[in-house]
Amino acid sequence: MPLIMPLIEIRNLSKAYRRGDQTVPVLAGISLDVEAGEFIGLMGPSGSGKSTLLNLIAGIDKPDAGVLRVGGIDITQLPEAALADWRAANVGFIFQFYNLMPVLTALENVELPLLLTPLSRHERRERAEFFLGLVGLADRMTHTPAELSGGQQQRVAIARAMITDPTILVADEPTGDLDRVSGGEILDLMDRLNRELKKTIVMVTHDPKAAERAHRLRHLEKGVLTDEIESPV
């Protein structure tokens, strides 16, 4: 029994999709703890339910059954609007395809989540500049996503994910759309966020290079967690 409550506490989480008259189980009674400050990797074959699990942890999907506590709050019980507020305050998203707003500049994209906070325009601007600097894009503030490389776009997305100082960062194949060099840079960055800023990171990946960076790897197969491997760090 750990003395400190885990940051993410998952108990018997399950979800199934109904197709016609048959149900297809996607997650079958998953239980998993993630400690604060951990960097955990989820691996597994395509269709095994990795993204589904990550979406549940991030509070953008609802399970059929089970408990999912983050920082002591069972987010499966939160109504829609409260869940949206919870995500704004606690979750930083890193998507495979970056999902930036194409009409906004890099700086504005980073600033976007702060519109949900009471910060003044000036404070928002300052913070956005700081985080864009942190990911090494101080000289690309006024560029739009179309004027940035994939790796640069993902760094903007990471700055956007970090700007609200979230409890957890969730990343679904963050290097899936990048070449080896840019992918490596993104992983270095995530590593720094974890080590220096103590961010808890949950990452889904296929990429062995990405998996290497995680402290702990869990494997999903047909909706069930299998063996646990400690990474050689």
Add this chain to the structure above:
Amino acid sequence: MLLKLILKNALRHKLRTGLTLTGIVVAILAFGLLHTIVRAWYAGADATSSSRLVTRNAISLVFPMPLSYQPKLRAISGVAGVSYANWFGGVYITEKNFFPQFAVQADTYFKLYPEFLVDDAQMKDFLHDRKGALVGRKIAEMYGWKVGDVVPLRGTIWPGNWEFVIRGIYHGADQKTDQSQFFFHWDYLNETAKKNYPRRANTVGVYILALQDPARAAEISTAIDATFKNSLAETLTETEKAFQLSFVAMTETILTAVQAVSYVVILIIMAVMANTMAMTVRERLAEYATLKALGFSAGFVTRLIFGESVAIALIGAAIGIALTFPIAQAFGNAMGTLFPIFYVAQETVVMQVGAALIVGLVAAVAPSWRAATVNIVKGLRSVG
């Protein structure tokens, strides 16, 4: 930043927004012009004064009344002044040149119409010249008439070739005043009638009466018609406005059709706009899903889409309204005296803005509902 997001999104698909915008501009312009035409049709009635009554033959306007009614009308209590006029209906060179011509009892007639502004000296010249004419500014400009010019008219109701000398040009007191009428002396018409058509001499088409108290119009009208009950020419008296509207009533169905067309135009553009917004939102579902994942509410997404739709509609309306003025003017000039009073009223502009606003709002309803309620996971998967 919300505003910036809305405007930048609106201008994202230049061609599509451009085409939709063009559609809105044309629709708002057409709506404004049709509305202006309908108003112009009613303008004759709008310009009338409620303190004037018109007395005519009860059977029909084409039957006259005896001149001898004048003193009797003047004697009725509440009547402040009486004048009379005959419709002349002459042709100036060709039938296409239509403008109303009246033979009027000039000494009394213009006292009843203070909205016709005439230079004192010109009015004096007109009153002194038996064959003189007083014409509206609009037709004077249209046919290039100046004071002193001789204008020939070919009589139809009063056959023969008539010649008049322009002695004055009147202006309207405001935009509503009809400036396309042609007045000459009833006495001149009557003298000629005595010679050529003696049976039609000393007859009057309509009597115009000024009232001391406009509130008594109904009561006095009844009193007048009662006076001439059972006489040779029974009368029908009504306010000038009711008199004018009786002309409009004949074309009521056309007006209703014109009005219906103007609303159909708006309905069509509403459908076009709704389609544009639906396409736009479908392409951007992943973006709206991302916003929702980041914690933005369904309300925020709804505002983005409504804002974009209304912004496009209002920009289109602004251009459409700006174009309505010069095009209405050109149209009014081309129509000449068919619409003597043709201008874009403030009310029309308000209706144009209102129509655009409704188009923008209605077009956004279904797309914003879709974006606001999209399942985040499904939305993130959709590829724009």
